[in-house]
Amino acid sequence: MSEFLLEILAEEIPAGFLHGARNDLLRAVAGALADQRINGTFFVQSTSRRLILRSDDLPEGQEDVETDVVGPPASAAWDAEGRPTRAAEGFARGQGVDVASLVAVDTPKGRYASARKRIEGRPTSDVLAEVLPGVVERMAFPKTMRWGDGKPSWVRPIHSVVALFDGLVVPFTVFGVETGRVTVGHRTLAPERVIATGADDYLAKLRKSCVEPDYAERRRRLFERARELAEEVGGVPAEDPALVDTWANLVEWPGLVRGAFREEFLKLPDEVLVTSMREHQKVLPVRSPDGRLMPYFLAVADHTGDPKGLIVRGNEWVLNARFADARFFWQEDLKQTLEDRLPKLSSLQFQEKLGDTLKRTGRIQELSEKLAERLGLSHVAPAAVRAARLMKTDLVSAMVREFTDLQGVVGGLYARQQGEPEPVWQAIYDQYRPASAEDDVPRGDVGGVVALADRLDTLAGLFGLGLVPTGSKDPYALRRAALGVVKILLDKGWRVDLPRAAADALALHAGLPRGREEVLADLEAFFAERLRHLLERRGFRHDEVEAVLTTDCRDVSDAADRVSAVAAIRKKEDFLPLSIAFKRIQNILAQAGEGAPEPDPALLSEDAERQLASDYFQARGMIDLLVGSRQYAMALSVMASLGPSLDRFFTEVLVLAEDEAVRRNRIALLRAMRDQFARVARFNEIQG
16 A cells, blocks of 8 residues: 655635635545545645645555447447458457457447457556646635736645655646645744655654644644643633634644733623634633633734743733723713614615615514414513514614624623613523524523514515525525524424414515415425424434424424424334334325225224224324323324234235225225324334
């Protein structure tokens, strides 16, 4: 087996792009080589300036292969006596084979002459030189830039490319940069040339040149150093794994420094301070052991020291200035109540054809009241309407103009400062939760109602305009909005007919171009897809989810309960007979004609069908009771108890009897059982 090394050295690559770039490079190279019959195990690494790909088990060359090449029709390749014609001789000569080796083969177009030829494998180094330029140049990034003559387009200008196969340079060119074995160390700590002779040698020399190529190792060092620096001032680093991930992608030789800000700024809300530190400066707050913010922060550095204190002083100066601005915005904003800001929302366009944000606020108020009633929460309606009235007013505040990530949060903080009741200010604060499948839902009933109304208004209006997400395009984040609706209902266990709630939202929009039924059908399917996604993320198997969603999922909380029941009974011995029986019923009904409206006991002539009918009618009342009280696991157990009677029925009874009345009666019995089972799930969707 042979060793391969690829390093692409560029200007600093944005930290947020590196994870995707590593995965893309790995997949693209492995895929391109596999297409060329070269397979191996690849390892990818990166720093802020480098993408590195290695393998230590590539073959020296492609495998030899034999392939069949179809030539002229058999009628043209051989004469009536079976002798090869000039056409056959020319074809054989072109393929480099003896004409006597040609054979006739059947194809969809008829019989043709065919030649079997052996293709010798090429050296792996030649294949690498051929495929790698295209792989690198076609890499996709969220943003690219041009340099030089303006033709190259990549994430950042490329300085050099190292490409070695068994220690020898693989010659090719990427954007005019020729490959070699020379790279450089850390930009400031060790900028000297590094000459690589192989992968292991290369990694060792990089580390001696103050470049740690292993992302996981850089992250580990940063985490450990953060803990040490925080402990020196009696604190702990704030928990922020995503920021530590970003740090690890910002540096080649990981280091941290600790700075301080003026203690007077601790009077500002934590949310404002933390957002400024994290989003604007990429620094990590330090907290006391009991969770309070301390006047310290941790900043990443691309080396292990700051002997002159320049990094610390620079971060301190910027952070104190930002905090001073934030304090000014806070004080100025509080001079005006949220209620006073309401008229200014008319100047904010929500969507060109859906009116301004003030009109949108009015719709959300109406919908919040209606939703509270539908959810059996009429007692929270006044608070929900109040929260909906004020929820968007922070969009015209100075603080949100500067700290856009704090919209909603700032409104909640201002509402609390101005004496709004806790359910109201918390609902405003939490209005954008959940932002993802992992995020918490809003606290309290008021927050949940208002967040639902907000999202349903958006979805109904934009679907009504025909702005339905397609493929990867979702400019209005409607998938996230629908996921939020589903997650709120699931996590709070709220039962509501979701399409009916969406219809309430749609009714508040006037003049939409699409028809009501068309919009609601699209929304119902859209919510079902988000429910499917969320349930599968929570560990339910695809077929379990499908078995339920193919019945009815208008009430997403109820659907989730049924999926949970199917997953639970699937582990029991009596599940398989139940599943098989349902599938047999479904198959028979698919072939059968129309049955009677209801099974008639008087037409039950055989012992097996009388026994099945007796057991079913006896179980039906219990199933109705259990399904009505959402005790689906117990309902399925009762259904499973019908298994022996069903087995006997299928063994002894001919369903499609010649007597029409008997046949229709038996079909009616099976259809009644099928429909009863389907109140929980359609078991024909279950695999195995």
